[in-house]
Amino acid sequence: MLKWFDRFPGRLERELEEFRDRGLNFQLDERQLQDQGRVMLHGLLNSEGGELELEVAYPDLFPYLRPEVYAPGLHLPRHQNPYQGNLCLLDRPTAAWKPSDTAAWLVDNQVRTLLSLIAEGGQELRDGEAPQGEPASVYFGAAPGTAIFVPEEALVVDPNCAAGSGAIFCSVLEPPRLQLRGLLGELVTKNRKRKVRTVATADQGLASRFGGKRVPFRWVRLSAPPEGNTPFDLLEAANAVRPGFGAAPWQSVLDGEMSICGFVFKEEVEQGVWEDAWIFVVSARPHGGEEVAYIVRGERLTPRDLGVRIPALTNLSNKTVAIIGVGALGAQTAVELARSQVGELRLLDHDFVEPGNSVRWPMGLSAVGFPKVDALGQLLRTDHPFTNVELFRHRLGESAFVRSGRTESELDLLERLLDGVDLVIDASAEIAIQQLIATSADECGLPQLYLSATEGALGGIVASVQPYVGGCWMCLQTAFDDGRIHLPPHDSGRAVQPRGCASLTFTGASFDLAPIASQGARVAVEMMGGSNHHRVDICSISAEGARPPAWTSHLLKRQEGCSACALAEKRAA
Numbered sequence: 001m002l003k004w005f006d007r008f009p010g011r012l013e014r015e016l017e018e019f020r021d022r023g024l025n026f027q028l029d030e031r032q033l034q035d036q037g038r039v040m041l042h043g044l045l046n047s048e049g050g051e052l053e054l055e056v057a058y059p060d061l062f063p064y065l066r067p068e069v070y071a072p073g074l075h076l077p078r079h080q081n082p083y084q085g086n087l088c089l090l091d092r093p094t095a096a097w098k099p100s101d102t103a104a105w106l107v108d109n110q111v112r113t114l115l116s117l118i119a120e121g122g123q124e125l126r127d128g129e130a131p132q133g134e135p136a137s138v139y140f141g142a143a144p145g146t147a148i149f150v151p152e153e154a155l156v157v158d159p160n161c162a163a164g165s166g167a168i169f170c171s172v173l174e175p176p177r178l179q180l181r182g183l184l185g186e187l188v189t190k191n192r193k194r195k196v197r198t199v200a201t202a203d204q205g206l207a208s209r210f211g212g213k214r215v216p217f218r219w220v221r222l223s224a225p226p227e228g229n230t231p232f233d234l235l236e237a238a239n240a241v242r243p244g245f246g247a248a249p250w251q252s253v254l255d256g257e258m259s260i261c262g263f264v265f266k267e268e269v270e271q272g273v274w275e276d277a278w279i280f281v282v283s284a285r286p287h288g289g290e291e292v293a294y295i296v297r298g299e300r301l302t303p304r305d306l307g308v309r310i311p312a313l314t315n316l317s318n319k320t321v322a323i324i325g326v327g328a329l330g331a332q333t334a335v336e337l338a339r340s341q342v343g344e345l346r347l348l349d350h351d352f353v354e355p356g357n358s359v360r361w362p363m364g365l366s367a368v369g370f371p372k373v374d375a376l377g378q379l380l381r382t383d384h385p386f387t388n389v390e391l392f393r394h395r396l397g398e399s400a401f402v403r404s405g406r407t408e409s410e411l412d413l414l415e416r417l418l419d420g421v422d423l424v425i426d427a428s429a430e431i432a433i434q435q436l437i438a439t440s441a442d443e444c445g446l447p448q449l450y451l452s453a454t455e456g457a458l459g460g461i462v463a464s465v466q467p468y469v470g471g472c473w474m475c476l477q478t479a480f481d482d483g484r485i486h487l488p489p490h491d492s493g494r495a496v497q498p499r500g501c502a503s504l505t506f507t508g509a510s511f512d513l514a515p516i517a518s519q520g521a522r523v524a525v526e527m528m529g530g531s532n533h534h535r536v537d538i539c540s541i542s543a544e545g546a547r548p549p550a551w552t553s554h555l556l557k558r559q560e561g562c563s564a565c566a567l568a569e570k571r572a573a
Contacts, residue, residue, distance in 0.1 A: 003037050008063070019107075024045065026054075026107075027043060039057075040057050040058070041058075048115070052115075053072065054071055054111070056069055056107065066097040081139060083229045133273060148168060148183070148262075148278070150278050150299060150300050150301060151183065151202040155276045163242040166185075167216055169182055174212070186214075206386070219262035220261070231295055234246075246261060259282070280296040282296055303317060320344040320421045323347050323425045324396075325430075328357075328453075328513050329427045335362050335380070341387065345380065346392060346417055347377060347391055353375050427450075442568040447466050450463040454490035458508075463556065468569060485554045519551070
């Protein structure tokens with residue numbers, strides 16, 4: 001591809017000319033242009049503080065993206081990368097820069113504005129800058145694939161604790177290795193009498209998700225971010241706080257040995273708000289390899305940090321949902337609810353994952369051979385640790401359950417499944433199962449949500465039932481039968497029997513089912529939020545062309561003389 005100055009003839013000349021027109025003495029780095037084909041300018045800006053040396057680096061994708069302005073001799077308290085020296089002159093979104101803007105404008109206008117705001121300080125600076133914090137930890141480049149999750153308890157460590165030791169809790173599924181991943185599970189320190197005191201312990205529920213091996217480490221508190229952002233700068237800073245702490249004891253792991261040192265310091269997490277942050281340095285000795293050192297970011301893993309992106313869903317953390325059937329619709333709905341931080345999910349299914357399921361199930365070949373509830377449960381526990389998951393691996397109506405001599409009856413199992421839940425979701429697409437669940441849920445006065453797709457994935461149903469408010473599941477069937485609510489389109493010729501499968505299944509792509517699962521999760525959240533939702537949403541997907549799905553909504557009214565509604569009310573009374 002052509003360089004930007006060749007693709008846009010005259011643009012480089014215009015850039016240089018505008019510097020001259022503004023009285024700015026900036027020179028093109030001819031050697032850089034010749035050797036690397038990149039544009040770099042060097043010059044001086046006359047400011048109230050004197051002459052300021054600046055460098056302007058044009059990106060390869062100029063003018064679509066902005067140049068960077070570096071001030072290597074300047075050390076601003078904010079709006080400057082403390083390690084590379086580039087200045088923060090525009091908001092981060094690319095919309096702050098227009099392709100018609102020039103680097104001369106950045107220097108002459110934006111640099112001067114920044115310097116003026118910094119000089120004013122106080123409220124003038126606060127009002128003139130973007131309303132956000134400048135966390136220092138973002139300037140520490142972490143090794144790809146590494147992460148140490150930091151719970152809330154480790155973010156409120158006593159500031160008087162200068163140093164100590166701790167443990168990284170690793171997952172059973174991810175034993176400790178040189179590419180470190182785990183939970184900061186415990187922090188301890190020693191007083192002057194060398195008595196050990198625990199200063200932070202991860203919440204038991206979260207710690208239980210990381211039930212594997214524990215790797216010891218040492219940590220120190222820094223009064224400010226270190227002057228350098230390399231692993232060696234950090235280790236030197238540790239030794240300055242507590243001699244020897246930059247060389248923590250070596251620990252054997254799966255693929256070698258490692259030594260871990262942690263650092264806690266204050267950073268600005270919001271405009272004017274400062275809280276603890278963590279970074280770590282891992283010294284690693286691979287089997288048969290040379291010793292290296294790398295940085296691991298401390299990733300905040302708390303309900304607060306997850307919930308800030310979904311503030312409307314904070315009430316879900318104390319909700320429990322039972323899902324019957326975790327096929328293509330039920331499994332994806334479970335994933336969406338776990339992402340929404342639902343407190344507990346109870347999953348019931350009997351089926352196993354097969355290779356063919358991977359085209360429309362949340363997991364691929366890694367799950368083949370496992371029961372669906374087991375594979376899905378492991379996924380949810382691993383990726384969404386604040387959602388408790390309870391598994392019910394069972395086929396309702398299975399005669400082998402009776403013959404097995406188990407003391408728990410299916411009625412007991414069903415009662416355990418539904419006990420204390422806030423919502424029942426039936427994604428079984430089985431009429432008899434739906435009727436069973438409807439009757440059982442009505443007896444308990446539980447809200448219900450029914451999800452299904454039609455043959456060929458040409459449509460779907462999202463039907464919500466609120467006992468004693470609107471119509472019941474039987475009212476829904478009556479409305480379908482008499483045509484007051486039209487069923488979504490379907491293609492009866494699309495059923496297939498994959499080789500080796502004992503049953504026919506419908507055809508249809510995951511992206512056709514996604515709108516139905518998404519709408520199901522949306523309605524589920526609304527119902528748990530206290531809405532007396534009793535509505536039937538019908539999705540129609542065009543078989544011709546890529547037209548978007550069309551939705552129609554119908555109020556689910558109680559049918560006159562409905563015996564199921566009358567019986568439910570009688571039981572409730």
